[in-house]
Amino acid sequence: MPLFQNHFAINFYHKGVSKQFARRILSQVPSAGDKLVFNCKRYLVDSVEWCLDDDATNNEYQALINIEITEA
Known part of the structure; x- marks a missing residue:
């Protein structure tokens, strides 16, 4: 059982770039x-x-999530 059950480790990446942009621990997933x-x-x-x-x-x-983003 995870230590932080209601939190997700989220890695953010710029679309098409393999280097990680940011990492955040969030209680909800975008x-x-x-x-x-x-x-x-x-x-x-x-x-x-x-x-x-x-x-x-x-x-x-609870889970590891990778998210790709682009500038809005």
Whole structure:
């Protein structure tokens, strides 16, 4: 059982770039089409990928999620 059952480890990536843009721990997962703000700049969520492997989160968080974003 995860230590933080109601939290998700989320990795953010710019669409088409393999280097991670940001990592956040959130209690809700953004959906495709949502708008996000990082440092006063708006981004659009392009895709959401759930990683549900047993070892994906080291038993800390409920799931590991990768999200691709583009500037809005």
